[in-house]
Amino acid sequence: APESPLSSAEESVKSQQEEQMCQASIQEPSETSESQPGTPLPLPLPGHAGLSIQEMVAMSPELDTYAITKKVKEVLTDNNLGQRLFGESILGLTQGSVSDLLARPKPWHKLSLKGREPFVRMQLWLNDPRNVEKLMDMKRMEKKAYMKRRHSSIGESHLLESGLSGSDLTQSASPQNLSQQHQQQQQQQQQHQPHLKKPRVVLAPEEKEALKRAYQQKPYPSPKTIEELASQLNLKTSTVINWFHNYRSRIRRELFIEEIQAAAGEGGSPSARPGKSGGEGDNSCDGTESDSTAEGRPSGSEERRGLLESPNLSHRDEEGEAEFPSASGTSRPRGGIIDSLFGIPESVSTAPATATATPCRNPKDSSLRKKKAANLNNIIHRLEKAANRDEPHEWEF
């Protein structure tokens, strides 16, 4: 059988430091008004023998994040479900985070325990088709509540929302109750005056350009350099610092994406080279080091991929017989709950459309060049640090 369910039972618990179960009270959007200590969000699957998700995350086998997000996106769009509702009620994340996650999932092996959590939740959610129905119900209820509110408010005053027992997710329900909230609480608690919000900095295109150029010179600018940049661009130092943090982080993620896509097998479709990458900027050049772009890529010769190359690419076999082996009902003899939940990787990668995402690990790939360049920058940075010296430079604007 060509399909080899990865069924990797390998241990992922390697050297994980102690985990602190930080927990926050969460109430589930469903009937039980009580939140059981341990499970922030109502886990999609009821019978988890009291396992907290972090425990499940720790025990989870390797998941194909790309396949999962692909499937989730498909399910959401097919059913007209939005990222907001899905994120808030299923993942405990805000819409923006969900969008990001779905658009650029990092490969499983590059995720921290925390980062894996959303993917485990998604997988769990996908495992039971009934979950979609539930979400749709929630959506309906939300709309209903909205209509109601709209009416009453017009007529007279207010809201008094309290009512909504159990399943209200109108607005009080889910959005905030996850553990991360202390974060925003802090941020928002600075609302002494009804309107003192910091106006969110929006960098002008030229400023971003300049910062990108500076990044290409030095991905890890020294404090001194940062100061200079800040003053020259007339930005706060902290803004420049944040920009570099974010940019590095996002560049890194781009590389992961390419890695995944490459591993999933490319080629098939109409070239589809994601080379677009934003109208501007686009790293591409790594300044420094020798680049020696001498690679001849004579059409036709695909040297380096001779052996082990992921098979299936374009065209998928229609027909998705393999349905979700629901874990409900009979208990597993010994495979364990986890197995029943995750042990069916095929179900995900077998998404009705495009089964492509081949879980194969196949690091060898041309796109790795950029990654290497990035690593080089990193190394350079550290060497400079070690040498403890700051050198001149010049970013002309």
Added chain:
DNA sequence: TTGGAGTCAATAGG
């Protein structure tokens, strides 16, 4: 302290 990871939430476009 610095950098990375993960997010939030404001906001720009549809």
Added chain:
DNA sequence: CCTATTGACTCCAA
């Protein structure tokens, strides 16, 4: 409404 982008922030580890 919804989604994508992105500056800022929290938490952690080195």
